[in-house]
Amino acid sequence: MTAAVIPSPRRIAVVGAGAVGASAAARIAERGIEVVLISAAAAGSTPVSRASFAWVNAHGKRPEQYRRLNEDGRRVHAERSDAHDTEWFARTGAEIDGVQYPDDGWVDTSAFLAAQLADLRAAGGMLRDGIAADSLDHVRELLGPVDLILVAAGAGTAALLRTVTPCPRLATSAGDDGFLARIDVDEHPLDRIRSLAGLQVRPDGPGRIAVQSLGIEAELRRTGATASVGTVWPALRAEIEGALGWRIPEDAGVRVDHAIRPHAADGLPCIGRVTQDVYVALTHSGITLAPLLAELIARDLQGDPDPRLAAFRP
The missing domain is CATH 3.30.70 (Alpha-Beta Plaits)
Known part of the structure; x- marks a missing residue:
């Protein structure tokens, strides 16, 4: 039996304006989809981004698919930062117990979030911050009809999805x-x-x-x-x-x-639809992976799934 084709959404609510949510919202809006990004925190800063060491690396990441995803994330950070009006990636290299890793760097999270929000606005997307949504029904009440809700709420993801579907990987989202x-x-x-x-x-x-x-x-x-x-x-x-x-x-x-x-139950990224109209983007390596995941999610929502996400579906 052929799987049903899910139409590309025309209006999306993105919940969570951290690294993953803000960058995903920007990339989706750039594809001509109407996007509303909502955030409990003030735009441009979140508790997680302020407390992140923001080291872009692939060290000690297992399994191999996850390590490669982080390597690709580091490359996309460098490319997008270099090409953007606002540079956020400092490729300083890293030294781990005396061993050198010249491709590593760190992210100025404030500059990164500012760049994503600027891209979102330039693409016609909307930001509504200072809104604490306590359920997906609450999101719909606030925004009216949406074709899909993308949950990128970090440690709060599991609570928002508790009434949607039982998914062992989303039993918790807090590390x-x-x-x-x-x-x-x-x-x-x-x-x-x-x-x-x-x-x-x-x-x-x-x-x-x-x-x-x-x-x-x-x-x-x-x-x-x-x-x-x-x-x-x-x-x-x-x-x-x-x-x-x-x-x-x-x-x-x-x-x-x-x-x-943020941390899924198994410690790995959890990226994809949990129902036809609810999509989740949860990962511990949010700073490293955000630019790459944003591009892959935007493609995914328009029917162009990337094989790199296959191992990390809900």
Whole structure:
């Protein structure tokens, strides 16, 4: 029996204006589809984007299809950033315990989101932020008739889909609570991303570095504490200074952001329709994969599925 052909949607609601949602909305709108992007957070920033180390890489990604997807994501980041009026990808290279990876880089998430939202508006798409949709029915009440709802709500994805269909991969969409510290310093010794036994550090623009510690995150989970300057900074400072052999100035400014990281039940991306009029885009590697997934999703919705998504369907 031949599978029924699902017509290309003419009006789409995208829920979630993080890296995946904002870029997907822009690419879909550029194909002539009416798009309304809604977001609980103010446009251009989300808790997850602020707390992301934003390292674009393919290290340790398994299985092989997932590793290749991340490699392709890194390539698309570089290509689209170079071609855009707003550059967001800094190809600094990375060093992991002394091994060099010259193609890696990091993303200025604010610049990336600003570029996607500008593309969305230029293509005729609409943004409605400050709207917290608590169900898909609520989305339809807010926006009126839509042919499809694309759920790219990160850790909130499973809750939005709870009444749609039982799907083991979407039993949860919330991973661990992670943090990112930004440290303001006039001078620092970093010219690339460095990963040293669970400590990850990188430049973050002029006069600032960004730092993540997997060890401190594990300790916060063990004690039930929430990441903040008070709970993180003393141990993080000692870890940075010990790893880099660099004394952080006493007057350095410190900011700590934290957020629940999106994570499907099996840890892999979950991309595709869960019903005829509901599509999901959930992935842990949201920053790395966003530009690539946005292109593949836009094609997918117009009947041009890419084989790279086959292993990651709901």
